[in-house]
Amino acid sequence: MTTYYTKDHEWIRIEGSTATVGVSEHAQEQLGDVVYVELPEVGRAVRAGEQVAIVESVKAASEVYSPVSGKIVAANQALADNPGLVNEDAEGGAWFFKIELADPAELANLMNTEAYREYLATLS
Amino acid sequence: MSELLRTPLFELHRELGAKLVPFAGHELPLHYPDGILAEHRWCRDKAALFDVSHMGQIVVRGADAAAALERLVPGDIRGLAPGRARYTLFTDDAGGILDDLIVTNGGDHLTLVVNAACKSDDIAHLREHLEPVCRVEPLDDRALLALQGPAAATVLARLAPECVALRFMQAAELELAGLRCRVSRTGYTGEDGFEISVPADRAAKVARTLLAAEEVRPAGLGARDSLRLEAGLCLYGHDIDRTTSPVEAGLAWTVGKRRREEGGFPGAARILRELREGPARRLVGLRPEGRAPAREGTEIVVEGAVVGRVTSGGFGPSVGGPIAMGYVAAAHAAPDTPVLVRIRGREEPARIVSLPFVPHRYAR
Numbered sequence: 001m002t003t004y005y006t007k008d009h010e011w012i013r014i015e016g017s018t019a020t021v022g023v024s025e026h027a028q029e030q031l032g033d034v035v036y037v038e039l040p041e042v043g044r045a046v047r048a049g050e051q052v053a054i055v056e057s058v059k060a061a062s063e064v065y066s067p068v069s070g071k072i073v074a075a076n077q078a079l080a081d082n083p084g085l086v087n088e089d090a091e092g093g094a095w096f097f098k099i100e101l102a103d104p105a106e107l108a109n110l111m112n113t114e115a116y117r118e119y120l121a122t123l124s
Numbered sequence: 125m126s127e128l129l130r131t132p133l134f135e136l137h138r139e140l141g142a143k144l145v146p147f148a149g150h151e152l153p154l155h156y157p158d159g160i161l162a163e164h165r166w167c168r169d170k171a172a173l174f175d176v177s178h179m180g181q182i183v184v185r186g187a188d189a190a191a192a193l194e195r196l197v198p199g200d201i202r203g204l205a206p207g208r209a210r211y212t213l214f215t216d217d218a219g220g221i222l223d224d225l226i227v228t229n230g231g232d233h234l235t236l237v238v239n240a241a242c243k244s245d246d247i248a249h250l251r252e253h254l255e256p257v258c259r260v261e262p263l264d265d266r267a268l269l270a271l272q273g274p275a276a277a278t279v280l281a282r283l284a285p286e287c288v289a290l291r292f293m294q295a296a297e298l299e300l301a302g303l304r305c306r307v308s309r310t311g312y313t314g315e316d317g318f319e320i321s322v323p324a325d326r327a328a329k330v331a332r333t334l335l336a337a338e339e340v341r342p343a344g345l346g347a348r349d350s351l352r353l354e355a356g357l358c359l360y361g362h363d364i365d366r367t368t369s370p371v372e373a374g375l376a377w378t379v380g381k382r383r384r385e386e387g388g389f390p391g392a393a394r395i396l397r398e399l400r401e402g403p404a405r406r407l408v409g410l411r412p413e414g415r416a417p418a419r420e421g422t423e424i425v426v427e428g429a430v431v432g433r434v435t436s437g438g439f440g441p442s443v444g445g446p447i448a449m450g451y452v453a454a455a456h457a458a459p460d461t462p463v464l465v466r467i468r469g470r471e472e473p474a475r476i477v478s479l480p481f482v483p484h485r486y487a488r
Binding site for chain 2: 033054
């Protein structure tokens with residue numbers, strides 16, 4: 001399993017032709033206490049870079065974009081019931097949705113863990 | 125953009141690991157490592173220490189300072205006894221609100237605490253109308269600390285036992301760790317608590333002394349906002365401003381009885397008319413039924429028509445769900461009225477509720 005990251009701080013973990021997407025540990029820290037998550041509908045077709053979810057902290061609402069094009073095949077209902085999970089386990093149990101990849105070549109546009117770490121360093 | 129100002133507690137905030145943000149021209153803690161939710165809850169359970177040194181502290185001196193100030197506010201200031209504090213408003217000739225403030229009768233002077241963003245306008249306004257009969261003295265060399273929460277009195281009493289004699293909206297000069305401070309039993313959280321005005325060069329020492337108590341933790345602007353929203357307290361520039369009148373904002377109680385009879389304050393014509401006939405719109409509480417917060421600017425809809433907008437909205441940690449305040453046409457302002465709030469294009473059900481969301485626990 002390979003994990004990639006976007007400049008908007010989503011992570012995507014590839015498992016064959018499907019992938020799991022969430023927000024990064026860095027995003028979680030920046031957001032602060034998460035109080036609301038709005039998830040995409042299962043079955044929805046999305047394009048890379050399209051806004052698919054909302055995550056709201058006490059401070060503000062932020063958009064979550066799909067790192068790749070494809071069809072949403074699952075949404076993590078646990079987040080709707082317990083948004084604070086994003087703070088507890090951003091890159092694990094607090095995944096947002098699973099997506100069936102339309103074009104695996106799009107992954108070339110994303111950062112691997114090391115590149116993301118370097119990118120974060122440029123932000124601070 | 126001009127340089128951000130730092131309060132006398134800036135170094136302490138850094139030491140405590142605060143996330144600092146620009147606010148009203150100052151660099152202030154949004155939150156500390158505990159985070160907004162934990163700081164909010166700590167204030168409701170124990171006691172939180174806020175740095176509110178950015179707020180303007182102004183002394184007005186002169187014979188009949190109270191009568192002079194009454195020309196600018198609808199509150200009863202002449203009737204304010206020494207050692208008492210009162211919430212009031214600077215109004216303009218159209219009946220809008222220029223700022224909200226706390227006035228304290230200090231015996232031979234009045235002390236005003238005003239919003240940071242309005243401070244320079246307020247000082248100019250006071251000088252224009254009160255000088256030379258009164259002297260207007262900004263207290264630039266003082267910090268302001270707010271110790272808020274059910275344990276505040278216990279903690280402060282260890283340093284100044286006399287503080288427990290103060291009741292809500294009373295003030296006194298007390299010795300705190302060997303230092304004379306102006307202490308008032310006031311705040312912006314809905315909880316019991318104190319606001320402590322201290323000389324700037326001693327503020328960090330007083331703050332450290334208070335933080336040394338196991339009941340006290342620091343809290344930032346984030347928790348201050350969620351606490352005041354739950355308490356149904358207006359935030360200037362959001363819930364009240366020049367376009368809103370005191371009556372619309374649910375602040376008719378700040379218009380003194382004598383002032384209602386005599387008038388003689390800016391905007392009296394409109395404000396007294398709205399007191400008699402009711403305002404066209406009212407500030408109300410809103411409880412969205414879903415979990416999505418209705419933020420500032422959210423449209424409030426009844427039967428397809430926009431009847432108002434949210435002026436403050438977010439998550440209420442003690443309420444455990446989204447809460448908001450906003451203006452709606454008077455016909456829709458009754459508690460329990462069902463409305464819709466337009467969040468990201470979707471209309472979500474919500475209900476008008478009476479304020480506050482969390483009952484006040486002042487030491488009356």
